[in-house]
Amino acid sequence: MYRSNYSQTGRLALRARHRLTRLKYNPTPILTAVIVILLVYLVVGPLLSILVEGFVVHSRDAARIGLAKGSFTTHYLKRIFVSPVSKVFFWNPLVRTLITSLFIVVGAVGLGFILAWLLVRSDCPGKNFFSKVLVLSYVAPSWTFALAWTTIFKNRRVAGSLGLLESLGFVPPDWIAYGGFPIVVTLVLGYFPLAFLLFGGALQTVDAQLEESAMVVGAPKSIILRRIVLPMLLPALMSSGLLILSRSLGSFGTPYILGSPTDYQVLATSLHGALNRGEQGVAGILTVFIVLVGVAAVSIDIFFVKEARRFVTISGKGGKKTMVQLGKLKPVAFIFVLFIFLASVVLPLMALFLSTITHRVGVFTKDNFTLQYWLAKSISSLGGRGGVFRDPTILKAALNSLYVAITSALIAGVFGTFIGYVTTKYQSTKMGSFLKQISFIPWLVPTIGFGAAYLSLFAVRRGPIPSLYGSVSLIILAMAIKYLPFSARAGTSAMIQLGPEPEESAMISGATWMKSFRRIVVPVLKKTLAVGIVLPFVMGMKELTLVIFLVSPGFEVLTTQVLRYIDYGFTPMANAVTVVIILVISAVYLVFQKVTGTSLVEGLSSS
Amino acid sequence: MAEITIRNLTKNFGKFSAIDELDLTIADKEFVSLLGPSGCGKTTTLRILSGLEEPTIGEVLFDGKVMSSAETGEWVPPEKRGIGLVFQSYALWPHMTVWDNIDFGLEMQNVPKEKRKKLIEDILVLLQIEELSQRYSYQLSGGQQQRVALARSIVLQPQVLLLDEPLSNLDARLRIEMRAELTRLHSQLQNTTVFVTHDQLEAMTLSTRVAVMKDGKLQQYAPPMEIYRQPANLFVAKFVGSPPINVLSRTESPNIFKDIDAVLKGSIKGEYDFVAFRPEFCTIVSKQESAKEDIFYLDAEVTSIQPTGPEWIVQLSRDSLKFLVRLEREPIKMVIGDKVKLAVERKDILVFSKDELLITTRKTT
Numbered sequence: 024m025y026r027s028n029y030s031q032t033g034r035l036a037l038r039a040r041h042r043l044t045r046l047k048y049n050p051t052p053i054l055t056a057v058i059v060i061l062l063v064y065l066v067v068g069p070l071l072s073i074l075v076e077g078f079v080v081h082s083r084d085a086a087r088i089g090l091a092k093g094s095f096t097t098h099y100l101k102r103i104f105v106s107p108v109s110k111v112f113f114w115n116p117l118v119r120t121l122i123t124s125l126f127i128v129v130g131a132v133g134l135g136f137i138l139a140w141l142l143v144r145s146d147c148p149g150k151n152f153f154s155k156v157l158v159l160s161y162v163a164p165s166w167t168f169a170l171a172w173t174t175i176f177k178n179r180r181v182a183g184s185l186g187l188l189e190s191l192g193f194v195p196p197d198w199i200a201y202g203g204f205p206i207v208v209t210l211v212l213g214y215f216p217l218a219f220l221l222f223g224g225a226l227q228t229v230d231a232q233l234e235e236s237a238m239v240v241g242a243p244k245s246i247i248l249r250r251i252v253l254p255m256l257l258p259a260l261m262s263s264g265l266l267i268l269s270r271s272l273g274s275f276g277t278p279y280i281l282g283s284p285t286d287y288q289v290l291a292t293s294l295h296g297a298l299n300r301g302e303q304g305v306a307g308i309l310t311v312f313i314v315l316v317g318v319a320a321v322s323i324d325i326f327f328v329k330e331a332r333r334f335v336t337i338s339g340k341g342g343k344k345t346m347v348q349l350g351k352l353k354p355v356a357f358i359f360v361l362f363i364f365l366a367s368v369v370l371p372l373m374a375l376f377l378s379t380i381t382h383r384v385g386v387f388t389k390d391n392f393t394l395q396y397w398l399a400k401s402i403s404s405l406g407g408r409g410g411v412f413r414d415p416t417i418l419k420a421a422l423n424s425l426y427v428a429i430t431s432a433l434i435a436g437v438f439g440t441f442i443g444y445v446t447t448k449y450q451s452t453k454m455g456s457f458l459k460q461i462s463f464i465p466w467l468v469p470t471i472g473f474g475a476a477y478l479s480l481f482a483v484r485r486g487p488i489p490s491l492y493g494s495v496s497l498i499i500l501a502m503a504i505k506y507l508p509f510s511a512r513a514g515t516s517a518m519i520q521l522g523p524e525p526e527e528s529a530m531i532s533g534a535t536w537m538k539s540f541r542r543i544v545v546p547v548l549k550k551t552l553a554v555g556i557v558l559p560f561v562m563g564m565k566e567l568t569l570v571i572f573l574v575s576p577g578f579e580v581l582t583t584q585v586l587r588y589i590d591y592g593f594t595p596m597a598n599a600v601t602v603v604i605i606l607v608i609s610a611v612y613l614v615f616q617k618v619t620g621t622s623l624v625e626g627l628s629s630s
Numbered sequence: 631m632a633e634i635t636i637r638n639l640t641k642n643f644g645k646f647s648a649i650d651e652l653d654l655t656i657a658d659k660e661f662v663s664l665l666g667p668s669g670c671g672k673t674t675t676l677r678i679l680s681g682l683e684e685p686t687i688g689e690v691l692f693d694g695k696v697m698s699s700a701e702t703g704e705w706v707p708p709e710k711r712g713i714g715l716v717f718q719s720y721a722l723w724p725h726m727t728v729w730d731n732i733d734f735g736l737e738m739q740n741v742p743k744e745k746r747k748k749l750i751e752d753i754l755v756l757l758q759i760e761e762l763s764q765r766y767s768y769q770l771s772g773g774q775q776q777r778v779a780l781a782r783s784i785v786l787q788p789q790v791l792l793l794d795e796p797l798s799n800l801d802a803r804l805r806i807e808m809r810a811e812l813t814r815l816h817s818q819l820q821n822t823t824v825f826v827t828h829d830q831l832e833a834m835t836l837s838t839r840v841a842v843m844k845d846g847k848l849q850q851y852a853p854p855m856e857i858y859r860q861p862a863n864l865f866v867a868k869f870v871g872s873p874p875i876n877v878l879s880r881t882e883s884p885n886i887f888k889d890i891d892a893v894l895k896g897s898i899k900g901e902y903d904f905v906a907f908r909p910e911f912c913t914i915v916s917k918q919e920s921a922k923e924d925i926f927y928l929d930a931e932v933t934s935i936q937p938t939g940p941e942w943i944v945q946l947s948r949d950s951l952k953f954l955v956r957l958e959r960e961p962i963k964m965v966i967g968d969k970v971k972l973a974v975e976r977k978d979i980l981v982f983s984k985d986e987l988l989i990t991t992r993k994t995t
Contacts, residue, residue: 038703048707524721527682532735532786533709542734546725 049536055445055454062442062461065504069476070314070468076479077307084304099304103312112305116293123206123278123289124271130211131267132260135218138363143226145347147356153364154223158216160367162612163605164565164582166276168209170589170598171371173280174378176200180284183592184404187374190383202287206278210271212367217270218263225259265324269317273469275568276582280589291471291568298475298572307479310472317469372605379411379599396595405591411599417584421603424581427495427570428563431502436510436556438503440548443514450519459515466508470568477501478572493575501573502563510555517551518544550619557615561608632693632712632789632822633658634679639688640700641674641846648674650846652688656839661816661823663833666843667869672826675843676792679824680715681708692790709738711790714783714821718795720775722767728778729763735786753785756815773804777811784819791821797832809835830870834858842866864986867906873943873954875980877906883951886928893926893976902989904982909956911978914944915971916962926979928953928972932964946972 046053077099085092103113141147142154160167176195177186188195198204229252237247275291282292290313297306349356378384379396395402399410411417442462449455465473477500481491491497525547529539545552567582574583581604588597634656641649649671656662664672677683678698679690689699697706708715722731729750736746754760757777767775776796783791793812797805813836816823827833833840834854842849842857842865850862861867867875880887880903890905921927930946930953942957953972964970981989 034701041703041705045705045707048709521724522719522721524717524719525723527708528715528717528721528723528782529734529738531680531708531713531715532782533738534734535709538738543723547723 051445051448051536054441055449055458058442058445059458061438062458065500066461066464066507069473069480070464072480073307073310073472073476075307076303077305077311079304081303083301096304099308102305103308111288112293112297113290113309116288116290119203119287120272120289120291123203123210124268126207127210127214127271128264128267130207131214132218132264134211134215134363135220135263136222136256136260138215138360139219139222139226141356141360143223145349145356146353147349147360148353149357149360153360156368157219157364160213160371161216162561162608163372164276164567164601165210165213165274166280166567166585167375167601167605168213168367168371169205169277169280170585170594170601171374172205172209173200173589174374174384174594174598176205177594181592181594183594184378185383187378187384197285201281201283201285205281206287206289209277209281210274212371213277214267214270215367217267221259221263222256225256229255262324265320269320269467269469272313272317272320273471273473273568275471275571276586279586291469294471294475295571298478303479306475310475314468314472314476317472318467321467372602375598375602378595379602396599405593405596408593408596411596411603416579417581417600420579420581420584420600423495423578424564424604427498427502427580428560431499431506431563432556432558432560434499434503435506435559436552439507439510439512439555440514440552442507442511443516443518443551444544444548446511446515447518448523462511463508465505470505470566473505474501474569474572477504493578495578498570498573498578498580501569502559502566505566505569506559506562509558510552513551513555514548517548521547553615553619557611561611564608564611565604634790634822634824635691635694636675636679637689637691639675639678639690640686641671641678641683642686647846649678649685652843652846652848654841654848654851656822656824658822659820660838661825661836663825663827663837663840664843665827665830665833665840665869666849667828669845670843671846672828672843673794676715676794676824676826679790680713680792681706681711712786712788713790713792714786714788715792716776716779716783716794716796718798720767720779722775722778722782724767727764727766728759728770731767731778732782732785735782739786749785753781756784756818757781757811772799772801773808776800776808780815784815784821787819788821791823793823793825795827796825797827798829805832812836831872834870842869844869860988860990861980862988864904864906864982867980867982867988871908873909873956875906875908876912876953877904878951879904883949886948889928890926890979893924894979894981897976898981898989900989901984902981903984904986906980906982907974907978909943909954911974912953912955913973914946914955914957914961914964915973917969917971919971924976926974926976928974930970930972932966932968932970934966935961935964946970 078095078097080088080090080092080094080096080098082092084098088096088098090096090098103109138153138157142150142157147153173181173186175187176199178189178194178197178200180197180201186195186200233255234247234251237251242250273291275295278287278289278292279295282288288296290309294306294309294313297303297309374384380394381391382393383391395410397410397412400413401407401409408414408416439462442458446455446458446462449458468476477497478492481488481497481500483492484490491500521544525543526539529543530536534542565582567586570580570583571586574580579587581600585597585600585604588594588600634654636652636654636656639649639652639654640647652671652675664675666672674683678685681698684698684705685700687700689701690697692711696702696704697711698704723734726734732750732753733746736749741749750763751760754763757780759774759777759781762770762774762778767778770778776799779796796812797808800808809832812825816836825833825836834857837854839851839853840857841851842862844865850857850866852860852862857866857870861870864877868877878886878890894905915927917929928946928948930948932944933947933952934945936943936945940958942961944955944957944961946953946955955972962970983989
């Protein structure tokens with residue numbers, strides 16, 4: 024210990040001065056502070072806002088409740104849970120949500136598992152082809168299947184053009200055309216690729232040597248499957264189940280299309296109804312409920328994935344896989360896989376497309392074909408509106424979709440990359456895990472809840488921040504934050520792979536922080552940034568649930584336009600617009616894969 | 631070229647003390663190794679020298695100028711310290727060629743373009759990597775990457791060169807080659823060099839002085855041979871030297887110590903609880919051989935005989951203790967299981983106190 028040359032205050036002053044010097048050389052702390060403020064306001068803010076809405080008296084209810092506007096109340100809570108209308112608003116939808124979700128999860132996980140096993144572990148013919156195409160359906164908007172179903176199975180409950188079966192003379196009963204059954208079937212077809220990818224990945228990484236070791240000590244094949252392989256698949260099972268559960272909870276488009284005609288309500292559509300009626304308090308409670316359940320489901324999943332880390336094989340080589348010989352069952356397996364492929368990829372798209380070029384779907388006579396839905400200036404059966412390429416509304420909606428998707432993608436990509444950068448700097452600290460968790464929240468929250476929450480926060484002016492009600496900025500902002508987790512995670516893993524040392528080397532060589540960031544960090548992150556932008560773009564183009572609360576009459580996007588057509592009963596037009604969306608997304612996907620060599624599909628369905 | 635002064639350096643991460651009151655002075659042009667097991671604080675010390683980390687207590691000076699001071703909060707950023715740093719992972723920039731990697735620092739220091747070309751060409755020749763200048767890091771082998779990392783840091787003619795375990799990712803043969811390379815570079819360029827390693831052989835062969843560290847504390851700071859022959863404590867004795875030194879403790883082997891006391895009688899001042907002797911100072915004699923004066927004998931059984939080429943390494947065991955003996959010529963006829971005697975001269979026995987510190991005052995008779 025040696026004597027100090029400075030007085031107490033002298034030392035403090037010096038320290039303060041030198042502390043500021045550090046910021047000049049490494050402004051990361053400033054960057055972090057800005058990011059934290061933004062994240063807290065844009066991620067936690069909306070959720071808090073809608074939580075408050077559920078417990079605070081709104082002006083239109085003030086008289087009825089007998090309390091002043093803005094005061095605390097449990098009125099809405101009671102209305103949801105115990106009032107005479109709670110059955111309609113909450114309990115029935117809850118039961119229906121739970122039942123459909125249960126069947127969807129079981130169906131999608133089961134189907135995903137069977138397909139994964141057939142295509143990864145057995146000698147089923149056409150493996151390579153099917154593996155690639157079965158996930159294609161995930162590129163389409165989730166309600167594509169609902170539209171296709173309606174096109175095929177609709178009856179006279181919904182006015183407008185005839186359904187396929189109707190044109191052929193069969194009238195489907197209500198329970199087939201609408202309600203729980205089609206919701207379950209369409210969402211199973213929509214979500215099974217998720218389970219398929221997860222199980223496929225797990226099956227591939229289960230080291231063959233694990234099974235071989237069991238064989239060597241004399242275990243029969245059935246025991247190996249039951250006691251070695253299946254337990255190792257448990258994490259994939261739980262993961263896919265919980266993720267699909269969370270997705271189906273927040274899904275809006277499909278239940279809306281298939282449930283409305285018979286008033287089959289689920290929580291998501293009930294929430295939509297509440298907001299449409301202006302019942303913000305009720306909407307608040309519903310959102311909180313949906314969010315809590317969704318977050319709980321994903322949190323359980325994350326917990327299990329952590330547990331399952333111990334199952335990850337430590338050894339280096341994957342080892343050759345021993346294929347199960349199907350023998351006599353080969354043709355059966357092939358037909359099964361082919362059937363699923365047709366049902367989940369070919370049939371829906373064909374049905375959609377056909378309906379846009381025929382008067383009556385399913386009738387293949389020459390005079391039945393028409394291009395009016397695409398090219399006509401004015402279609403009488405649609406009240407004088409034009410075809411897809413002639414209707415100015417659609418063109419405007421398309422431009423709006425592109426504008427919104429591109430802008431939000433850029434914001435999400437850049438913001439996410441910065442978050443990834445900063446998170447890695449604080450990797451093993453509290454700040455690091457805080458950043459990780461908060462930037463992950465938008466993904467945890469069911470989309471319908473997220474949209475409602477954003478509406479709630481930005482509907483009115485708060486302090487210096489103006490109201491964004493009805494503006495494009497609100498949609499862009501909500502989308503950017505919703506997709507932030509993807510870019511943030513991509514950015515984080517890229518930065519972790521790079522490590523801190525390239526930057527430190529640059530600084531030692533004399534580069535300032537800015538130069539080092541521009542010349543070393545950014546070039547290396549280019550590819551990650553690209554994915555972090557294109558992925559949100561694709562998701563933004565097909566997003567319906569998030570924007571449904573945020574669009575206004577003057578500003579529609581392609582997806583909400585589809586919904587308007589459904590409301591009017593113009594199914595062919597709805598289908599045509601959907602086809603356009605799918606084509607645009609597919610084009611982007613293909614170009615991106617060609618240019619960078621990476622597949623977006625894994626990213627789209629990644630957990 | 632600079633003299634490095636480390637004064638009262640302490641670095642804490644929360645409750646954990648990575649470096650504890652380190653005092654060290656490295657003279658100009660010296661090659662000093664920081665040697666110790668993982669977690670002993672050597673890399674942290676290096677990072678504080680570089681400016682990438684800051685001390686909790688204490689200060690670091692180059693040529694008398696303060697680089698980091700915990701008391702005043704003063705901190706000179708890495709880019710202004712005139713240092714070169716080679717990471718264990720090399721940290722080559724993956725999107726740049728070898729040439730660009732080396733050029734980057736020169737550009738940051740605003741060296742004029744024509745001069746840069748010459749400097750880079752010279753350094754490529756010096757490190758024998760001229761043909762690699764247009765390659766990317768993933769196209770290089772480990773040894774080549776390491777040369778590029780070295781080139782990148784030396785080209786700026788730093789006053790201080792910091793190397794963080796630069797040889798640990800290389801295979802044995804390459805490591806020997808690079809050791810010679812580092813020595814050559816140091817004699818030619820004469821930078822003050824601080825070299826972090828856990829490999830005692832590297833530290834011994836490369837350094838002018840070695841600083842042995844354990845748990846954040848300096849154990850001994852001396853030229854290599856002094857560390858080897860006069861280890862300051864039992865830890866240093868055990869850590870340096872391969873095969874490792876043979877150790878006996880009074881509490882574990884009270885009976886054997888009776889014989890030791892007899893041999894060492896009168897020559898040691900004060901109490902001692904540990905003795906140690908190097909394998910190369912041991913010989914093996916048959917059980918029957920008569921005892922000579924001033925030689926300590928230990929009865930033991932042969933458990934393995936390993937010819938390594940230039941010598942034999944024989945392992946003997948007694949009770950649960952194992953001893954290694956290094957013999958230059960063919961040992962006496964023996965097979966595994968034979969009962970023999972290990973013999974060590976009194977003058978070759980290192981003696982340590984209860985606190986494991988070397989007892990140096992001895993009468994040599």
